[in-house]
Amino acid sequence: MYNILYTLDKVGLVNQKGYLILIQILALKIYDEKYNPRRLLFYILDDEANYSKISDDTIQAFIQRIENLIGNASGNYRKILRSKELDFKNENHLKVLICVVKEFQDYSFVKSYKSDLYQLIFHRFAQPFAKDSNAQFLTPLPLIDFLVSVVNPRNGESVIDPTVGIADFLSVSYVNSHSKLDDNNIFGIDIDEQMISLATLNMLLNGDGNATLEQKGDLGSIANKFNKDNGFLELDSRLNKNGNWDNRADDKELKKFDVVLTNPPFGEKRAFTPTNEQERKIIECYETWGFYNGKIDLGVVFLENAYRILKENGRFGIVLSNSIASIDTHKQTRQWLMEKCRIVAIFDLPANTFAETGVNVSMIVAYKPKGDELEKLKEQGYSIFIKNIENIGYEVKTIDRIKNFVKVYKIDPITFEIELDSQGRAKLNEDFTQTLSEFKSWCALQEESLQNIFIKAK
Incomplete structure (x- = not known):
């Protein structure tokens, strides 16, 4: 390099x-x-x-x-x-x-998925050229692997990342499904054309390259949605206010997806404040805009977007600031989410999860029940899987002025040597593997719809 x-x-x-x-x-x-x-x-x-x-x-x-x-x-x-x-x-x-x-010329890219070469291409190479706003370059692969495994995209399902970045969520979904996902059913949107080029490169490396990845203007997927013909429609400020997105004056129909996986921009520094009339009209199409006074965390915007573009029994996994799941500022948003979705899991991550920020991060997983099933679940008092993940298997280090995710291994407390698994491989110091196992066991005790969605093969 x-x-x-x-x-x-x-x-x-x-x-x-x-x-x-x-x-x-x-x-x-x-x-x-x-x-x-x-x-x-x-x-x-x-x-x-x-x-x-x-x-x-x-x-x-x-x-x-x-x-x-x-x-x-x-x-x-x-x-x-x-x-x-x-x-x-x-x-x-x-x-x-x-x-x-x-x-x-002496390396194989096709055989190097998730290896050091993969990080070199899609993370280290990107940074010297990246715009400050493109923090999605640094979404760590262990987090992506974990969230994809939890949400479990399967054969025949449609998957979208509306803030696609370099398409790690999509490429990992494709690979983890053992290539049973149809990449004609994989979609992504980003505001940056270079992000789309890298995303396309990522999908070409890890799939057959037929994913639909599109760059759309300054507002990206905040304003622009896929329609049923895989083209685009824009939210109509006259008809789509307060989340009424299915109301159209034209013959276009909003495309709905089985799975939404995304790590959107979030946090106080990236709060959205409309700067012109067009931006104001678009943000008024979001019901959650009414919960805030003049500016809104973009994480909340993409949380609502994830819900609105889901099919019935569709599910999402989203990475957000922990504040959305905890502080009073976002209380109405949490109430809104409980009224719209069956919350499945909340995973809290440490402050050092991302290279570019010390913000505490949470992953929220939920699905959109059919008909009156949500009301029945609320009446029964459904449970939520909540886990604080402390060890993430890596630490962020700056090498040659470039931030890298460096693996952290388990150390035997007696010998102070790196622990090995049954096959003689070094064990990462991470909680994801155990947490995923606990989550799957928990799912097996929940309602049938949840089991069908999260743990049963399709």
Whole structure:
């Protein structure tokens, strides 16, 4: 990684242009592994790398191989490559291309899911180029793995992340379902086009690349929703006030999903205050807006969004500030949520969960019961699984000015050596595995609808 960043810096491409070039080169690497496994084209020979002039036959042979990759790419690979950021006549671009190919030609991206190489591509590479607002780069994989396992997306179900970032929730859902999820049924929205490029790259690496990932304006999925034809509709300030989103003057119908998984922006620093008439009209389409005085935590906005876009018996898992689940400021929101959903679980996480903030974090899991089932459950006094997770299996360390998730292992209190499991592997110091087991056992004692949703195969 250092050599690549050094080269980008040396040629003046530690900027958005360089970032896009890097994404496109990585897309070619993934495409080559998936579609040319017996005769890879993503490589460079020593005499090709040591060319004197761009017109030399040696470097031209290398350029031709890469151009062939670009020409053969299709589907969402083509979507990433369509802007043609890489200019083969530009010597600085060529230096970057050669450096990236040399660094990665001996590694397999396709076989490296969740490995150090995965973190290198989707977390460490992103940070030098990231906008301050793109904290979703740093959503830790252990948290994502855990929440996906709890919510349990299954074969035939539709899944969306309305603040998709780099699509870790979606890619992990696909992989954890043992590729039984249809990636034509996977959706994501983000306000940042570069996020969508990285998300697409992530899904190409971990799936077949048919996920529907879209960039939509400054308000993203706050204003824009998928319709039943997988196009978009925008909330109508005249007809959709206070959460009445299914009321349409046109023939479009709001798409509803089986699963919503998301880690939206949240907290006091990211509170939403409408700055113009259009923003005011859109936020008035949210019922929870009426609970606050002039500004609203974006976590609350996306919590309501998750509920509104769910099918009956659909479920969501969302990462929020702990304050939404605890302090008086959000009391009406909690009451609203209890009236709308069957709360299933609340997991509290330590303040060091995220690299960019010391805010205490909670994960809320709920489902949307059919008909009058929720009223019956409330009358019966249903239980909620609540767990304080103290050990998360990693710590955040800054290495070469880049924040990394460094694994933390269990230490034997007697020998002070790292504990090993039955297969001789080091044990992470994490509570997720035990908590997931406890949660599944708890589910088996709850109402049949909950069991069918969270623990039974489909």
